[in-house]
Amino acid sequence: MAMCIPPLKGWSSKHLVVAAMIGTLVVVAIAAVIIVDLTPPQVFFSIEDASLQNGSYKQQKFYNFTLSANNTSRRMEVHYTTLNTEIWITPSDWYSAELSMSGFTQQPPDNVTKFAGWAELYQLDSMMASAQGSGAGNWPNCTVVVIAKVLFKVGLARTRPYHIRVSCFPVNFRDKTRYANCTY
Template sequence: MAIATPRPWSRWNVQQRVFALLLGALAAMAVAAGISVSLAPARISFSVANATTSRVPVQGSPGLLNGFYNLTLVANNTSRRTQVRFAAVSAQIWYSATGYVLAGEVDAAAALPGWRSPRDVAGVAFWAKYGQYDHKAGTARNGKAGKELKAEKATKQDCRLVVEAKVRFKYGLAVTMPYTIRVSCFHVNFSSSSNVSVQCS
């Protein structure tokens, strides 16, 4: 009775199998690279524009004025393909090495709704109260005269803005986990009449 023996691999069969393995490895590497690129965050640049101060009369007390810092934070999604969605944006205005005031956290769902497209540039208005003053006496009225007068004095010089943004990124159908971006914007001059844009890093 004849016993069947397996045919030895020809040189061509071996080359085909090696080639197929190489193609499979390359395809797996391409998929992994694609996932890595798609889930990598886009680069968002921030800048500050229209930095000013204002004083608003207190309702019911015409002799009292509330002092405010005002600015526009400009967010630029510099990516060519990645969309970004803002969950929240907040800011601190440092008028000295140890003193700062908090700007109100922006409702990003209202100010920057939905997914922002690649190359999108959007501005968000911020304000922060830095003191309350007696218009007639010219003094602080909220029990923090020293700190508030320093804040008032700081409107004539450079400040530092610290921004924190919570975002997600989307590439095609892939959406990333939440990211927190923190940047600092140096030499923000709230008394400058030129309102020069300040880049953050």
């Protein structure tokens, strides 16, 4: 039995409602595919090879570490507009750390990228003693905070910029932490 579609003039209100519902379902399905396709992947950060080195002056220290960024997406590139780190040695004392990005701004899909980081600190002996002796601080376990502004790109489509802030704890620069995972 063949089904024939009556001319548009002959459509009843039932036909129009069914056609409108089918059209709406098609539009919703297409929108859902686009939204799911452009949902940004998670970028995971970790701190590796943390170490503390003495400088040429008595109170000078160099905190060295490697920041590892893991783009888990199989299709999306990550574009870093800013990437900053801070080393918190106590809840109230922190220092800005530098990252060697050397012209790096985008990370390919399914890729782990490593950045060398360091901070040069001139610390007073009294501050070091208070940080070690106080119950409020976690010295020598530090927290490394990563602050990034990223956007994701697949083909010509780009997402809006996202702000990512993660904390990596515990990072022990004295005992040379080999790996510390970062959490959101």
